[in-house]
Amino acid sequence: MKETKHVRIYTPNVDNSIFSIFFEGLKNLYSSHFLAYQIAKRDISAQYRQSFLGLLWSVILPLSTAAVWIFMKNSNTVSLSDTGIYYPVFVFTGTMAWAILTETIMGTINVTQTMRSTLSKINFPKEALITAGIYKTLFNVFIKLIILAILLIVFKQDISWSISLFPIALFMMILFGTSIGLLITPIGLLYGDVGKLMTPFMQVLMYFSPVVFVLPTYDNAIGRILYYNPLTPLVNNFRNILVGQNFEQVSYYISIGLGSLLLFCIALIFYKITIPIITERIGG
Amino acid sequence: MEDKRISRETLVEVNNISKKFCKDLKTSLYYGLLDTMKSIVPFSKSENNTLRAKEFWAVRDISFTLRRGECIGLIGHNGAGKSTLLKIINGLINPDEGRVVLTGKVGALIELGAGFNPILTGRENIYNNAAVLGFSRNEVDEKIASIIAFSEIEDFIDSPVQNYSSGMKVRLGFAVAAHMEPDVLIVDEVLAVGDLGFVLKCFQQIDEILPNTAMIFVSHNMPMVSRICNQIILMDHGVVQYQGNDVSKGIDMYYSTFNTGDKSIVFTDDSTEVGHVHINGLDTDQSDIVSVNWLDDLHVSVDLNFKTKRDKLPIVNLSIFDKEYRGVAVLQTDERAVSETIGTKTRFTFTHRELQLSKGMYSINLSITEKKNASPILRVNDIAKFQVSYKEEVWPPFMLKTNLKVENV
Structure with missing residues (x-):
């Protein structure tokens, strides 16, 4: 007996309903797991096999950012309000959250670039590129957690049961970053400008988010912008969970999570529809 | 019976596929952006069948059907649209018109x-x-x-x-x-690399896979196309020039697009010129391509004009090339049979009895040397073409007349 064969149909206009595109995307995200794992493993092992410092590289950047800010604070170059916890821990957790955000936003674009020549030749599930980017981020998070653990012990920072909620904070961070990233990926693949703009944009945005300092609480327009910046609860709660402090802006935090989930669904559909148009133009 | 029915199932259906491309990168990116925006607005059927500025049809109205065990060859010049068609069939890019239906697991040998x-x-x-x-x-x-x-x-x-x-x-x-182990296999000119042993191994593997797949084969290697394909599409500028089951006709048409028909002088010391060439009594400059039946005699006469009178007779060699410009034969002559008295205008006539070349087009190259394999005087490629006609078509260049005897031993 022959099993029922998978049938593919290609037509100019998208005949399928938005829902079937979405469910196909979800199905592919799951079924392309091996490819995603392989791509992530390939990129990570190639990266470290060619380097002497190896795994240390993923912590050198956050540690050096932390060092700069610790120096500026201690030398009174900048005056920062009290963070409530040891400043090095504050900066390290902040930059760690920030790194997850930037990595996930650029993740899909970056992984797609490594598969660029294959994209126009072999039909593989493109959803794997999303998952591969997430895997690479998770790997870096894992390394940083080890350093963080050392920091927490050195500074005798109290931790509490809340650390068991870390997967949720991590998931929120990754979901938010990946959704934004996925949404800009199609345009980012067509125009190199998007990727180039991202670095300065994220740098500016960092100073509007509680990454290296506690946001000042002004009772004016700027203060409200800072307060309602969706990154504020994301970064703050990520840190608070790690160092055993209370949740902030809880209902806003939850709605950001739900919003990200919705955004992810929309971005996935958008990504699936646009990928043939992109493939046609980026060649290889 | 059951098996046979299954093995004939249709796996590939390509219906009236068209695709337009843009010549200019910046405009192409802009159209890409536009298409992207359009594609996310539901129910906006874009005007696909008209060309926007700087666009052209890379593929126009191509259709074919493939069953399991069949192989279609896509041939044509570089840029004829073959690879674009493959990308559409492979689902990498969407067609602007038409529809592709693929059944089963699809494998592509496009990038190794x-x-x-x-x-x-x-x-x-x-x-x-x-x-x-x-x-x-x-x-x-x-x-x-x-x-x-x-x-x-x-x-x-x-x-x-x-x-x-x-x-x-x-x-x-x-x-x-x-x-x-695919059901549909798409092969695009990847097997031309590697050493001979490996290329042979690849084709052996393809032969093994072929009975269980529907194959789409893009190649410039015509012997290979003729060996494995049972359907052919000759493309030019995105449109079909020939489509059908007569693979050799498609290949002939492909070759004829390269037929300049001009003789090309490869080397000359300016002492000698080629005049008329006759094949079986017909002047090749004035008539169409001369047709010779299999097992007929082949008479080739070449008029040579020597600018100065020669003391010694040069050696005149004719060699026969097939349509892929592979040398297939040399006309071996007995030098003693040639008269020693020559003027400035001389006709050399070569006669070959019972021509056993197989059906197809052949061209003749001329080489004149002072001594055997030394001191070249003149080399001209393609001084004339002729066609061998026979009811049967075979790929090897020779069809040798053979007697068969069967007996009990």
Whole structure:
């Protein structure tokens, strides 16, 4: 007996309903797991096999950012309000959250670039590129957690049961970053400008988010912008969970999570529809 | 009976496929942006059948059907639209018109070694490449020994791929691809690399896969196309020039597009000129291509004008080339039979009895030397063409007349 064969149909206009595109995307995200794992493993092992410092590289950047800010604070170059916890821990957790955000936003674009020549030749599930980017981020998070653990012990920072909620904070961070990233990926693949703009944009945005300092609480327009910046609860709660402090802006935090989930669904559909148009133009 | 019915199932249906491309990159990116925006607005059927500024049809109105065990050849000049058509069939880009229906697992031999990272070892890259080609982890674990054995690079399988020669990379890539077991296989000119032994092995593998797949084969290697395809499409500027089951007719048409018909002088010392060439009494400059029946005699006469009177007769050689410009024969003459008295205008007539070349087009190259294989005077390619006619078509250049005797022993 022959099993029922998978049938593919290609037509100019998208005949399928938005829902079937979405469910196909979800199905592919799951079924392309091996490819995603392989791509992530390939990129990570190639990266470290060619380097002497190896795994240390993923912590050198956050540690050096932390060092700069610790120096500026201690030398009174900048005056920062009290963070409530040891400043090095504050900066390290902040930059760690920030790194997850930037990595996930650029993740899909970056992984797609490594598969660029294959994209126009072999039909593989493109959803794997999303998952591969997430895997690479998770790997870096894992390394940083080890350093963080050392920091927490050195500074005798109290931790509490809340650390068991870390997967949720991590998931929120990754979901938010990946959704934004996925949404800009199609345009980012067509125009190199998007990727180039991202670095300065994220740098500016960092100073509007509680990454290296506690946001000042002004009772004016700027203060409200800072307060309602969706990154504020994301970064703050990520840190608070790690160092055993209370949740902030809880209902806003939850709605950001739900919003990200919705955004992810929309971005996935958008990504699936646009990928043939992109493939046609980026060649290889 | 049951098996036969299943083996004839239709696997590929291509209906009136068209695709337009843009010549200018910036405009193309802009259209890309526009198309992207349009595609996300539901129910906005874009005007696909008109060309916007700077656009052209890369593929226009192509249709065909393939059943299991069949192979279609796509041939044509570079830029004829073959690869674009393949990309549409493979689902990489959407057609602007038409519809493609594929049944079963689709495999593409378009890029060998996709997903390779040069730093990693051959073994690691087998996993990378296999994952891109759609293998599951279990499948790779099962097949890895067979893949390594097929690639014949066991000794270097744990060395980084960047140390491999290009041939070794291709071997490894093909070894993985050969284990795909697809229902529909798309092959695009990847097998031209690697050493002869490996190319033969590849084709042997393709022969093995072919009965169980519907194959779409893009190649410039006509002997290969004629060997494995049972349908053919000749494309030019995106449109079909010939489509049908007569593979050799398609190939002939493809070759005829290159037929300049001009003789080309490769070497001359300016002492000699070629005049008229007659084949079987017909002047090749004035008539169409001369047709000769199989087993007829072939008479070729070449008029040569020597600018000065010669003391010694030069050696005149004719060789016969097939349409792929492969040399197939030399006309061997008995030098003593030639008269020693020559003027400035001389006709050399070559007669070959019972021509046993197979059906097809042939061209004649002329070479004149002072001595045997030395001191060239004149070399002209394509001084004339002729066609051998016979009811049967075979690929090898010779059809040797043979007697068969069967007896009990």
